[in-house]
Amino acid sequence: MKIEVTKDWCIRMARLEVETGADMGIGGAPAVANPDAVALDPSSGSMPETNIAFGRFVRLMRRKRRQTVESLAEDAEIDVAELVEIEEDNHHRPEPRTVYQLAKHFDLPTPSLMQLAGLSAAKNASFYAEAIRFAARSETVEDLNDIERAALEAFVSVLNDRK
Amino acid sequence: MSIETSPVFLLEVATDQPIEADLLDGIAEQQLVHWEDEWMPVLRDVVARMKAAGIERSKWPQSLHWDWRQKAQGFERALANPGFCVMCQGMTQGMMFLDLLHKARIASQAGKELVYIEYLENAPWNRRHIAGDQVRFAGVGSILVRAAIELSREEGFKGRIGLHSLPQSNPWYANTCGMTDLGADPDYPHQLRYFEMTPEQAEAFLAKGNTS
Numbered sequence: 001m002k003i004e005v006t007k008d009w010c011i012r013m014a015r016l017e018v019e020t021g022a023d024m025g026i027g028g029a030p031a032v033a034n035p036d037a038v039a040l041d042p043s044s045g046s047m048p049e050t051n052i053a054f055g056r057f058v059r060l061m062r063r064k065r066r067q068t069v070e071s072l073a074e075d076a077e078i079d080v081a082e083l084v085e086i087e088e089d090n091h092h093r094p095e096p097r098t099v100y101q102l103a104k105h106f107d108l109p110t111p112s113l114m115q116l117a118g119l120s121a122a123k124n125a126s127f128y129a130e131a132i133r134f135a136a137r138s139e140t141v142e143d144l145n146d147i148e149r150a151a152l153e154a155f156v157s158v159l160n161d162r163k
Numbered sequence: 164m165s166i167e168t169s170p171v172f173l174l175e176v177a178t179d180q181p182i183e184a185d186l187l188d189g190i191a192e193q194q195l196v197h198w199e200d201e202w203m204p205v206l207r208d209v210v211a212r213m214k215a216a217g218i219e220r221s222k223w224p225q226s227l228h229w230d231w232r233q234k235a236q237g238f239e240r241a242l243a244n245p246g247f248c249v250m251c252q253g254m255t256q257g258m259m260f261l262d263l264l265h266k267a268r269i270a271s272q273a274g275k276e277l278v279y280i281e282y283l284e285n286a287p288w289n290r291r292h293i294a295g296d297q298v299r300f301a302g303v304g305s306i307l308v309r310a311a312i313e314l315s316r317e318e319g320f321k322g323r324i325g326l327h328s329l330p331q332s333n334p335w336y337a338n339t340c341g342m343t344d345l346g347a348d349p350d351y352p353h354q355l356r357y358f359e360m361t362p363e364q365a366e367a368f369l370a371k372g373n374t375s
Contacts, residue, residue: 010173014301023292023335026259026328
């Protein structure tokens with residue numbers, strides 16, 4: 001498709017861009033939190049148990065599906081480096097977009113996973129109690145054992161109950 | 164399918180001089196390689212520096228997670244998803260993917276077809292909030308928006324276009340492009356604001372570059 005654009009038009013519009021200091025990004029997900037989410041102060045150390053639970057949860061869900069870190073990152077359309085940080089670093093604060101993609105991939109309600117990831121506050125304390133219980137039961141070993149599988153399935157049902 | 168080239172001009176900000184460039188009606192391997200090898204290292208470096216300086220995430224480049232290769236592979240067989248890019252001095256300066264299967268939402272245009280801009284990104288060295296006073300070229304965004312309008316006209320959509328703007332870009336689409344802001348879209352990730360351009364607004368946008 002041939003498009004006729006004059007030099008004058010291009011330069012006038014370019015000068016407008018310079019004058020306004022414009023940025024033109026469109027689409028995708030920005031690196032900002034969900035405006036509906038209740039922001040937590042990362043410096044306050046709030047909800048460390050949910051951070052541990054979130055990393056373990058993602059790891060167990062991946063292993064249950066017999067996926068590598070790379071293949072989960074590819075399927076969920078997320079950055080592999082961040083996935084490694086989520087699984088390995090309990091203090092890592094994940095990107096909202098990453099949590100959104102993981103929720104979509106695991107077919108779970110996004111608000112529940114946002115809460116587990118520490119990006120928004122849960123409405124009641126029982127959620128944190130469930131997260132702590134899950135984190136305590138789910139040690140990271142090579143294969144999912146029966147206890148881990150039961151803990152994972154119980155916690156998935158808790159997340160789904162919060163739809 | 165062959166890619167057609169249209170001559171355009173960018174403004175070299177440092178010298179305030181017009182520089183010859185090309186508008187291509189397609190995104191090919193060369194552009195994806197530029198994105199991977201030239202754009203991403205700059206973006207990663209910027210983020211690393213912002214992170215080290217303790218700058219809040221909302222100020223980081225908002226297109227960091229876009230994956231042009233994945234989008235190109237997903238769209239490459241779909242005729243409903245054409246792409247455009249701007250090339251200058253042998254380098255990709257901006258890219259855009261479109262979708263021709265969307266309908267207008269503005270009441271006066273409701274249900275009519277439009278060209279939806281799925282993704283649009285400027286090279287990092289052309290973005291003021293990344294390059295600061297060292298911005299290399301201006302004009303890329305305007306040329307890509309114009310390409311979307313021209314395609315809309317060719318398709319018989321009369322210049323109607325729609326898009327979800329990243330927060331840093333809202334003022335440009337509302338004020339300079341003169342698009343109608345339909346507010347935060349609850350069905351779009353992170354509830355980005357949805358903007359739409361009517362045929363009349365498209366005329367006004369094109370005329371804006373014709374008036375001195």
